[in-house]
Amino acid sequence: MRIFWLGCGMQWVEAGLWGLAGGFIAEGLDLYSVVRAKGTWPWRVPAPDAETPVPGPGAYLIVETIRLLIGGLLAGAAAASGQVSGPLAAVAIGIATPLVVVKLAESAFPSAGIPATAITTNAPSAASSGHSQPAVQPAEPTPLAGQAVEGEVTR
Numbered sequence: 001m002r003i004f005w006l007g008c009g010m011q012w013v014e015a016g017l018w019g020l021a022g023g024f025i026a027e028g029l030d031l032y033s034v035v036r037a038k039g040t041w042p043w044r045v046p047a048p049d050a051e052t053p054v055p056g057p058g059a060y061l062i063v064e065t066i067r068l069l070i071g072g073l074l075a076g077a078a079a080a081s082g083q084v085s086g087p088l089a090a091v092a093i094g095i096a097t098p099l100v101v102v103k104l105a106e107s108a109f110p111s112a113g114i115p116a117t118a119i120t121t122n123a124p125s126a127a128s129s130g131h132s133q134p135a136v137q138p139a140e141p142t143p144l145a146g147q148a149v150e151g152e153v154t155r
Contacts, residue, residue, distance in 0.1 A: 012080040015090040019075020022094020023068040071097035 034042050047054050055063075071094035078084040078093055093100060 015079030016076030018090035019094035022091035023071035
């Protein structure tokens with residue numbers, strides 16, 4: 001059933017499946033990068049200290065299934081509300097699900113004080129070894145052509 005009465009040409013179920021595919025893309029690339037870097041599955045990477053438990057494959061399966069379902073539901077909801085009309089947008093929602101959820105939570109509950117990095121950088125994913133990941137530091141800006149660099153004498 002197409003949702004023509006909302007002005008949307010894509011079914012919400014179809015968009016949900018595209019969102020699910022986007023989640024698989026993101027998680028697959030994440031898993032690939034960890035396996036390639038560590039040479040083993042994420043749940044076999046030892047914890048940095050003896051007190052931190054390492055989640056097993058069952059925990060990863062549950063967490064990733066929930067993340068993929070949330071991505072599919074978000075893409076389906078976006079299509080049902082007329083916000084998504086094509087597969088590429090639905091895939092993008094599936095890929096960006098953690099960020100979308102954080103931004104929606106921040107705008108819906110601004111007094112809750114949810115930091116933007118709470119879900120996206122500290123939550124374990126299939127690719128992380130279950131340990132916190134440091135936030136990416138921005139690069140130092142480089143001067144444009146013709147601009148003076150600090151400590152440099154210009155004439």
